[in-house]
Each structure stands twice: as C-alpha cells, then as structure tokens.
Amino acid sequence: MTWLELYGRAVDSGEAAAGYYNRNVGLATPEGKVNVRIPIAAADTMDVRLWREEEVLAAIRPYAGRVPELRHVSDAPRFQVHHFIAGRVLDGFSPRGAAVPEHVLTDVVTLMDQLTRIPREKVPELPAYWPASGDGPAFGRLLADLTRQVHSLHVDEYREAFALLGIPEDPLAVVGPLWDGLTPRPFSVLHADLHRKNMIVADGATWFLDWELALWGDPMYEIGIHFHKMDYPEEQRAAVLRLWRERLRSECTAGPAADLDLYMAHEKIKSAVVDTVRYSKQLAAAPRPEREFLIGRLVKKVNAARQVWGAPPDLTFERVEEALAPWWKG
Template identity: 30%
Template sequence: MTRECLPGAPGLPAGRMDARASAARRRAAALVSDERLLVGPLKGYHHETYAFPLPAGDGSGRQTWWKCRDPRAGLLWFDLRAFASERELVRALQGSITRIPAVIEREEVSLYTFVEGRTLGEVCPPGQPLSARHSGQLGVLFGELVSVRPESVLASAGWVAGGHPAGWKDDSAAFLAQLIDFTDVHIYQRHLPRYHALFRDLGIPGGALDGLREATRALVPRPSALLHGDLHRENFIVDGRDDLWTIDWELAVVGDPLYDLATHLHLMGYPADQESRITGIWRRAVEGARPGSSEGWEADLPVLRAYKRAQSVYTDVIRTALALGELTAEQRLRQLARPVRRIEGALAAARRTLGLTREPSADSVAAAYARWFKDAAPTLTAPAP
C-alpha cells in the first residue's frame, strides 16, 4: 500500500503534544491512539490538513485512512467562491459525482476519506498527455458537473458571505464580469496601498483589466452549472486501480461551464494537441449532459483564458511577496530564482491582456522585488480577509 501523496512530517511522540501545535493538529491528534500515526500538515494553501488511519468499524481489523481539514486562519482568498461550506457541498455531491471523497463525523470533527494513491502530477507531469483512461474519466466529471442542479447544492452548502455569484442564472457575461471585478477590487485595488511600488516596477498599469471587461460583453449565454473551479494535477488523485478521484472543492462556484475548461487548460500545461483533444472531450460531455453548455465556445474560450492569465499575474505577484516576506534576507536571496521565473512567465503570458509596454525579464522581476523589500518596509503577514 503506497501513500505517495502524503509528503508530511511525522507526528510528535504520543502523549507529548507540543504546546505550539495548532488547533487543527490537536483536533486530529485527539482522534488517534498514537499521535505518531498523524501525517501532515499536508501541502495546501487553503487548509491545514492531517491524514491518519482509523479502524474500519466492521470488526475486520482493517485500517481506513481519513483526513481532517481546517481552513487556515487569516487566509487571503484569490478566487471568488460560492459555497459557505465545502464539507456540506461534498456531502451534497455524493452520488452525483463519481469518485469524490466521502465525509463522516467522528467526535464532532468532520473527516474526509483519504484517497490512497498518487497525484496526477506525479503520474502525468506537466507537458505529458493524459492517458485515454484518465481523459475519459475527466470527460465523465465534466458531464456530471453540468448535470448537478445548482440550486440543490446551494441549498445544502449555503451561499458564501457576500451573496450569490451573479452568473448562476445563465448569464456568462455577468459571471465573467464578476470574476474580473473580484480580481480588480478585492485583489488589486484592495492591496494597492501596500503593493503599488511593486506593481509599478513590474510594469503593470492601473486599469489593466478594462480591455478584458469590454470583451466580456460579447460572451454567449450558456446554462449555468456547478464548477469545481480548480481542476489541476494536484487536485486529482490516481488510486491503485488507475482511477481518477477529484478532491479539494473549496473554490467551487456556480457559473459558466466554459470557465471550468478554461481554468483546467490554464493550469494543466497540456501539449497543444492534447489541449484540442481535451476540449473535444469537454464539448461532447457537457452537450451530452445539458445541451447548449458549449454554445459559442470557440469565440469565448480565448476571453476566459485571457482572464485566467491576468488573474495569475495579480495572484502570483502578491503570493510571492508574502512567501518571500516570511524568509530572512539571506534565505530570500537563495530562493528567489524559482518565483522570479514564475512571475516572468505569468507577465509574458498576460502581456497583451494587461497592456504591458515592455517585455518582462527575470532580472527586472528580481530587481523589482529587491527594491520593494528594501524600500517599502512591508508588514510580512497577510492582511485579514
């Protein structure tokens, strides 16, 4: 039995809980006989997660792996969300989505089935095509998503604070406009006092999303559907039978089904011929499940992908600043190369969308961050959401 997707640190010795341990870790430790059985925290931005085995409950002596997830305190969300409770959403989707984790309650703690296997990123790294089996299962997922009645899961999981997404009533233009507004107002403008010099030095002008707003008006209406919102390689687990499971539903929304395809293509790094193949699989799946779901896709997919490229710039610029801010100056210098390349790539990909006037380079990106850390004297913790 392998648990390749459990890259966590071992637990502390049983009975010796560190006083500095988080509430999430203490809650998980209370469920196991020996804290050394805990694995985690597992890698993840939105939650602090621990995995551990528990008796199966059927007297067989078998062990079943579960995970306990707590939202990270003070988290800065970079994506619009629809659902108040991921746990209740996952509950509501049982029987509607194939191969999704189950949720149980154990001593007033919600536990998710831990899918044993490897992430799709390990099985099929970026640049490699999906197997025919996994492509087919991805198509099943796309079809199941548009088959779910949004009002039924919204009734179970509840709206996130701030109201429902504008685009859940078959208005693709309103949905994308709300996504753009979220990125502009809640990510860019809200943090501009702190990051103004950094955005300026990276060549990102104010009002950079205005052109994208104009293009949004021409989107074709498509029937709104449940969207996972984050279908990348680390949110798929390949089990021992070579089946694909879909995990981490915290960014699920209700809106234009084409957005799930645009997000998936943006995040997966497919070769060009695989992109075309996956797009065809998506079209057949959503049209078979709900006719009209792919209407106008050829003209509209580039607009949605342009938004994803622009969103990545704002997200990566701020996330990189926060991550580097947790390091000492010496550590930052040693670890700067990889995030600088990521920012350089994001800026290059979104250059036309954001109206950037100069070609980004790794040196200019590194210099912009160096000046910002030197001159801005930033607070090194994220602002409250």
C-alpha cells in the same frame, strides 16, 4: 478516539500537505486512514467563495463518484474529515507543461459532464446577488470584480512592483467591455480549481480533491480555468477540448472560441496580480532554490498576462527578482 481528539492529532502533526486555504493531514484510525482538513486562518481571500466545501461534497456525491467521502464536519473548531484517497498526486509525476496519462483527459471531461447534470434544486442555496442561470456577462463581471478588489487592496503596497512587472493601473480594462458578448449557457456546478495538485491518480483512475472554490456558473469557465491551471501540451489541450464538446450537452458548450479566450484572458490577468502578492509573501522564508522556482513561475505568469495587455512577453527573471526584492531581502 473522538473527532476532536483526531483534530488535536492533526494540529500537532508535523506532516501536512498545505494548499492556499487548507492544511491536509493523513491519519490512521481503527476504521482506516482519513484526511483531516483544517482551514488556514491567515489565508487572504483571492478567489470567489460561494459555498462551504462540505455542502458541495454532500450535493455532488450522488453524481460524481471519484470525490472525497465526507466523514465529519466541525464548526468549532473548524475542520472536516474525509476518507483518505491513496494514490499519487498528478503534479508529483506530471508537473505543469508535461503530458498527463491519457485516462486523465477522459476522467476530467467525465467529471465536467457529471457536474452539468446535477439539478439546480440539489445544489446548496445561492445568495440573492448571484447571477441567474445563463447570464454569462454577469457571471464574468462577478469574477472580474473579485480580481479588481484584490488589486485595489494591494496596489498601494505593490505599486512599484506592479510597475516593474508591467501590470497596468487598471489591469482589467482590456477585458471589461467583452463580458457583454458572452453566449448564454445554462449554469452548472463547477469545481473551478481543477489542476494537477488537486488530482490523485490511483489504479488507472483520477480522483478530484479540494472543492472549496466550487461555483454555480458558466460551464465554459470550468474548462477555461482548467486549461489555464493545467498548462497542457497543445495536443492534449486540443484533445480535452474535443472530448468536452463531444461529451457535454450542446447547450453547455455553445458559443465561439472567443468565449473561452475571454475567460482565459481573465485568468491570466488574475494570476499576474494574485500571484505577485502570494509569491512575495512566500519568498521571505523560502530557501534560494524555492525562491528561484517561484520567481521563474511568476515570470511565465506575468508574461502570459502581458500578451493579454498587448505588451511583449519579455519580462526576465532578473526583473521579477528586482520587483520582489523588498520581500525576499526583508
């Protein structure tokens, strides 16, 4: 069977695990099971994209062991083939807010440490506009600029919904002046999307998937976005932070708690804006139970951002349902 034939089987398959940017189809081959990864052409860009995923996997493979092995890359049509990792997706048995197995905490910090040890000359090329290593303020503003672009692109269509949810006209004004105060830390490879749906647990070990959003940046951002997306119970969050400060080199973890708080504040704002748009588009075809699930999640996300904006976290399910009614009612 050729790689193109394998791709055709994946396209025709009715069974796929879809993220926001890619479909993943597990297929059996004579050499063993593989994962065919196909970009979703209609996906809006809601995150900073730096490198092609296959470039990242090739660069990190000698340093980080529990990542997908790249088997094939095609540009036309665009797809990748990875070795198939058999196990359980963490989110399937430990959803957001629940405690995770203790080894996951260690595995996450081990990966973060491994990524900080990849030499600069081993990572893919950086564009000319990318901030210099250690320039945390420029890196933070780069992240915020993408969030601002997403807001600007959709504000006309979502102006009424944003107002009902309490999203300010300039949602990033509250964090903008704070970037200049970030502590300098040497940049490293960041996964930048370490959450429960991107982790597979197999035989007491954690494998880390979906490297399409990997960045070269401040290691403090890695743990900040991880905390935001994992939603650990407080005791496990504290344990991860303690391990992170113990295991990583001191120059990678230097700085006050305010640096971590700033990155997390940005992620809360970004989630409120981005997920209002994402979820509204999903609601039209969603059955009632899924619609209620998405609305409930958005309540939590926007209430978290409201606290950053200095507003009470009193947004209700009914208010979010009303704000998104033009989309789910059609």
